[in-house]
Amino acid sequence: xxxxxxxxxxxxxxxxxxxxxxxxxxxxxxxxxxxxxxxxxxxxxxxxxxxxxxxxxxxxxxxxxxxxxxxxxxxxxxxxxxxxxxxxxxxxxxxxxxxxxxxxxxxxxxxxxxxxxxxxxxxxxxxxxxxxxxxxxxxxxxxxxxxxxxxxxxxxxxxxxxxxxxxxxxxxxxxxxxxxxxxxxxxxxxxxxxxxxxxxxxxxxxxxxxxxxxxxxxxxxxxxxxxxxxxxxxxxxxxxxxxxxxxxxxxxxxxxxxxxxxxxxxxxxxxxxxxxxxxxxxxxxxxxxxxxxxxxxxxxxxxxxxxxxxxxxxxxxxxxxxxxxxxxxxxxxxxxxxxxxxxxxxxxxx
Amino acid sequence: xxxxxxxxxxxxxxxxxxxxxxxxxxxxxxxxxxxxxxxxxxxxxxxxxxxxxxxxxxxxxxxxxxxxxxxxxxxxxxxxxxxxxxxxxxxxxxxxxxxxxxxxxxxxxxxxxxxxxxxxxxxxxxxxxxxxxxxxxxxxxxxxxxxxxxxxxxxxxxxxxxxxxxxxxxxxxxxxxxxxxxxxxxxxxxxxxxxxxxxxxxxxxxxxxxxxxxxxxxxxxxxxxxxxxxxxxxxxxxxxxxxxxxxxxxxxxxxxxxxxxxxxxxxxxxxxxxxxxxxxxxxxxxxxxxxxxxxxxxxxxxxxxxxxxxxxxxxxxxxxxxxxxxxxxxxxxxxxxxxxxxxxxxxxxx
Numbered sequence: 206x207x208x209x210x211x212x213x214x215x216x217x218x219x220x221x222x223x224x225x226x227x228x229x230x231x232x233x234x235x236x237x238x239x240x241x242x243x244x245x246x247x248x249x250x251x252x253x254x255x256x257x258x259x260x261x262x263x264x265x266x267x268x269x270x271x272x273x274x275x276x277x278x279x280x281x282x283x284x285x286x287x288x289x290x291x292x293x294x295x296x297x298x299x300x301x302x303x304x305x306x307x308x309x310x311x312x313x314x315x316x317x318x319x320x321x322x323x324x325x326x327x328x329x330x331x332x333x334x335x336x337x338x339x340x341x342x343x344x345x346x347x348x349x350x351x352x353x354x355x356x357x358x359x360x361x362x363x364x365x366x367x368x369x370x371x372x373x374x375x376x377x378x379x380x381x382x383x384x385x386x387x388x389x390x391x392x393x394x395x396x397x398x399x400x401x402x403x404x405x406x407x408x409x410x411x412x413x414x415x416x417x418x419x420x421x422x423x424x425x426x427x428x429x430x431x432x433x434x435x436x437x438x439x440x441x442x443x444x445x446x447x448x449x450x451x452x453x454x455x456x457x458x459x460x461x462x463x464x465x466x467x468x469x470x471x472x473x474x475x476x477x478x479x480x481x482x483x484x485x486x487x488x489x490x491x492x493x494x495x496x497x498x499x500x501x502x503x504x505x506x507x508x509x510x511x512x513x514x515x516x517x518x519x520x521x522x523x524x525x526x527x528x529x530x531x532x533x534x535x536x537x538x539x540x541x542x543x544x545x546x547x548x549x550x551x552x553x554x555x
Numbered sequence: 556x557x558x559x560x561x562x563x564x565x566x567x568x569x570x571x572x573x574x575x576x577x578x579x580x581x582x583x584x585x586x587x588x589x590x591x592x593x594x595x596x597x598x599x600x601x602x603x604x605x606x607x608x609x610x611x612x613x614x615x616x617x618x619x620x621x622x623x624x625x626x627x628x629x630x631x632x633x634x635x636x637x638x639x640x641x642x643x644x645x646x647x648x649x650x651x652x653x654x655x656x657x658x659x660x661x662x663x664x665x666x667x668x669x670x671x672x673x674x675x676x677x678x679x680x681x682x683x684x685x686x687x688x689x690x691x692x693x694x695x696x697x698x699x700x701x702x703x704x705x706x707x708x709x710x711x712x713x714x715x716x717x718x719x720x721x722x723x724x725x726x727x728x729x730x731x732x733x734x735x736x737x738x739x740x741x742x743x744x745x746x747x748x749x750x751x752x753x754x755x756x757x758x759x760x761x762x763x764x765x766x767x768x769x770x771x772x773x774x775x776x777x778x779x780x781x782x783x784x785x786x787x788x789x790x791x792x793x794x795x796x797x798x799x800x801x802x803x804x805x806x807x808x809x810x811x812x813x814x815x816x817x818x819x820x821x822x823x824x825x826x827x828x829x830x831x832x833x834x835x836x837x838x839x840x841x842x843x844x845x846x847x848x849x850x851x852x853x854x855x856x857x858x859x860x861x862x863x864x865x866x867x868x869x870x871x872x873x874x875x876x877x878x879x880x881x882x883x884x885x886x887x888x889x890x891x892x893x894x895x896x897x898x899x900x901x902x903x904x905x
Binding site for chain 2: 214285301329330531
């Protein structure tokens, strides 16, 4: 085992890649939520000027990616690879969204865990010396996801309280080789990726696609416990432990099971899906979801808090529910997966 | 730019990861084709004992992955990560196929280019010191793909001659850290991954989903020319240049356009989709396709030829067509992508 490899599924980077820049673009509803002041841009037109929901989501990726390049101060040509994904079948939002940028690209699918999976892969590629700068992006769109997974919007179906609301949003970061410099292009980096814990698929035989929080909670539980065990730490190692989109139901399950395992993380716990909408006024039931949920909250809210030292070390773990309409209609369960990255204040000494 | 980074999109590995083992499992039709004697296993039951086509494809992944572990002589616990994918929406064949193996896993989507994309990522992770052994797998199944992308089998639709036949097959390799040893577990490695060229999305505004060869040919063209330019080589650098599943139509386009660019590769060119079926007797029109096509031909036929020194250096580039039924039905084009790896005889001195 290399010195970087810790335990079963974790890595600590000797030269942690930097998060050089981050950008977030969200839709109108997200722009009316509690995090409204943090997003870079709120798109008031859910179609983003396009003809279909899928084109709208592609446009969301295009705009967010262009924005993060602009914010980084880098030239497009300085960025070597694109890692990205979305929730749609065959990743069409990503393919059509970033085509014109002409990056060598890796399509990633981890359901709503995509941002964690892609940041982990991107970090290994940067730290391994294979790229100086890479872009990592994940997006989701309420309407394209409803069309993909559920009912036509016109049908106006009822949703149980355990259901979540797919976020219309995109988050994009640039991961850069840590060459010791504090500033590249005049910018102070937002964070460093100190390490990662790669999730495995966890199947508890949950079969309710309207309660994905429960399915994903057990995957988050597994990844958190593996992270603690691999690194020989506990919850006190982190200022914040942040899941992607467990929502209210998944949150309760995760916290309860962690207490049974001897870890009370409630005081330092946060879920992006719970933060992004206001439970009392926005009628989103258990909270927000979609890979654009954790990606946009990361870029808008979490990374600046790390840069400013409010949180010095964060375990960020987007959570994914691995289902398709075909698997669901054939009676299969909804397994989950959670991919974690450890984000630290750039100048924090480990 | 690091010494490993070559030009725009290529890498040369200072310590090339080894392909320690490879396994291929295919269906009955593939087992009746010209490569029948090379596959590890031919499954005569297209359902593989399961109830649905999707479960059958998952079972194909399970069996192939277990077989490659067995062939490698490694214990499952010695393998750190799983990189894999398939053609189905939300990668359900992969998720349900490898769940019980409990590997930390990265879901990859590159359409039929998945094996090239995943081998590139896996190689960077191994060479970067983040894993000693990883598994890379890609699968497709004729019936699950027809259901996903085309018509119910019972409908018996006519297919134009430009169409390809999705291969029922799975290929799986183990990539291992090159520690200078010639043998791990008594096995001689099959090849080393000397380098890679990552593809970008190429959109020629082709709109015929029954002629994916044409769409993918332009992506293959781009990746081959980038590879030549990045490394400062030409076709004579390779004993063989092998695409994934361009088929007869795509092959002709690729070769003609390469001649226009000053490269006549015909004498050293091969396409997995053309090799796997017999054009005269198997009625598969332009050839085979699917990410299981290039993956199974790689594992059964190409890697042993490299091990035995018949070919000393091969450019292997699976090709993908980036479409979904939604993008197609909304009138979008079919863009392509091609991800290349450079495979060499294990003891070849560069």
